[in-house]
Amino acid sequence: MKIEILCTGDEILSGKTVNTNYSYMARKLQENGFDVHWGTVVGDDRGSLEAAFRQASERADVVIVNGGLGPTVDDLSQETAARAAGVELELREEWLEHIRSWYESRGRTMPSNNDKQALLPQGAELIDNPVGTACGFAVTIQHARFMFPPGVPMEMQRMMKEQILPRLIAMRGSNVVTKLKRFHTFGVGESRADMLLDGIEDIVPGGLVKLGFQSHFPQLEIKLMTQGENNDALASRLEPVVDAMRHRIGHYIVSEDDGSLEGEIIRELKRTNGSISVLETMTGGAVAGRLSGHLEGHSEGATADNEQLKWGLIAANRKESCHLVELETNQALSGSELVEQLATMLKTKSGSAHGMEVLAQWQVNGDSNEHGENEHGEACAEVFIGISFDGGSQSRSAQFPGSAKWIKLGITELALDCLRRCLLGIPIYERTDFEQHN
């Protein structure tokens, strides 16, 4: 099945918005065994849209058109689809009612230009959008089935997963199922992972298992993919490769499939009826944000609003960290001693089962900008991480070079990984590829 993606909108065409919708859709398609063979970007312009619709309808079996379903005059997808399909637009009362009640349930009156969102080409199949007022739909133009998810990322993502992929799988008809096994790792870079996994695909002969990497710094996602007719057969085919993966990558695997690093931590805290309080500098609350489920990590599935995170504290610097937990700072302490003491004070004051202190500071050599970077955009930071628990405490330090943004991401991930390791009884020190080794 030949699938194309057609992204519309001046914002995408002009480069103002990076086209992450395209990569999301293409990746989801590939994960489900579909290949995208062509991508097009055109603006909110009738001539370009018509030409793009016509050309796509000549090349493809399925065309996914993203964007242009909004209420304003430059939203032209329904109109263009109707013209290309040679039909009129018609008002879909059921969707107009849906929009009206959407506004009503929020105590608001529907603006009159929202009518436009209920106009669909005659005979179009309506595709539900449970989280917005833009109505998805599908029409056939020439021999190609055109499907229209909205441009708002959250609405598009939900419609892709719940509506469009199931339709494509039904259209494919054959019993091709795809099994994708994902490993989320922290600490190994792509080159080292590639070497560690040399030959792993050959455990299953015939090239039936494909290995892939996707880097979301500081995590590296490692994927195994296989296709066949039967889910159980695929699972047993993958089993020896999965075992080898776990053996070769070891503790660097922080979670699998839809799991996440923070999700593993919360699960372990729930299992032991535990709780955690965190005090952090430099990371601006990212450690607590990840644990609270508000800040998204690099995998789906973190649980929001858990009560395992008791206190999350952000202090501007070392002095304010001590001020916050009322630790007297006139002692001469090493970095490790200080973070272990701060973590212990935090555990006591908050009454949580674990306390974690993340104390980082820039190491400036010569001139630097407001982000602590030198003229090459490079910075370096030293971090001490202390964790306190019933009966003791431990700590780890690291030096991170790179841009300020990367350093903060690296420190956040390292802190979460130390906490995961501590909770699971794994040694918290293991060499990562991102820190500096003197």
Place this chain on the structure above:
Amino acid sequence: MKIEILCTGDEILSGKTVNTNYSYMARKLQENGFDVHWGTVVGDDRGSLEAAFRQASERADVVIVNGGLGPTVDDLSQETAARAAGVELELREEWLEHIRSWYESRGRTMPSNNDKQALLPQGAELIDNPVGTACGFAVTIQHARFMFPPGVPMEMQRMMKEQILPRLIAMRGSNVVTKLKRFHTFGVGESRADMLLDGIEDIVPGGLVKLGFQSHFPQLEIKLMTQGENNDALASRLEPVVDAMRHRIGHYIVSEDDGSLEGEIIRELKRTNGSISVLETMTGGAVAGRLSGHLEGHSEGATADNEQLKWGLIAANRKESCHLVELETNQALSGSELVEQLATMLKTKSGSAHGMEVLAQWQVNGDSNEHGENEHGEACAEVFIGISFDGGSQSRSAQFPGSAKWIKLGITELALDCLRRCLLGIPIYERTDFEQHN
């Protein structure tokens, strides 16, 4: 001049790599007064490449082809260009010599497959790449001029700036400049903004000023764009429209151009030598994260690692919020009274000039999932925001419906906007389109 961008490569087509090269090139073109009118993505596949080259050559005056200049067998740009132009490939000795000395200067021997990078279509114009071994070039196919920068972002960026843009400006002959004015707003939805701004483009006759919207929930960016030959003339042309915009959208404008909501707050705090401490629930530290410059907001320009944010505290719930600032909770307080007291306690304990308390809780009707959402993926939350300052305190409440994620984004933005308004002496209550009005 009609310009197209054609991006090649399986990594881009499959969505594995987000196509930031496209947005970089398109933005640079627009900043120099050129419009991109079509974008195409195809994989490393002879059939697709040839079709894409042919179609682009029929539509455009200039086609920028990105990628496919590497040394491996799946790099097909030179080969496809030669076939489309109806010429042979020829070895360019001067470039082969360049690659050889590039390797030599690094103490390495040129791998033999690098020869391929010196093969260009006969008669092609060589475009220098001072930072890599891939040779840029330009050829004419039909009536269109095709230009080929490499796919490595740093090499592409340098070639665009130093080689390709000057060639395009020379081709255009005249001097066109573009002026873009941006307004970042919080509180108005796109539909209402569209109505409020009805006819604003007509303040300047002749359709010379274009109005555009870009939604980054919960902010809405409103843009004015105009083109001409002279920067000063464009500024005076825009002036009455900018005045009308400020008048019609009013306090909903949180910042302009490269400014951001949090940037305005930090600027005001710096100006008054002030400081802020925040205690928040439900938002997982997002308010403090935005203020610390770690969490990126929806506009550029937030300053990282400022010391205006003294303490950022995250508590799991109301009880822990009181515990954190040691407020006795056995009093019967309204939501407003409670948050004003908490904000005041926080101000005192932290010693900062302002204290802000953001206390939110889910309003559950019937069954809900772990995110507080009902079966439609919808939730509702009530938030009380209290701000304490020298000599007093004030508060505001709101009810937000929507998905859990949107609610948290909305509460974060509302809290920051209340703080901005409080600092600037603007009333903190003004109706927003995102909250529920009972």
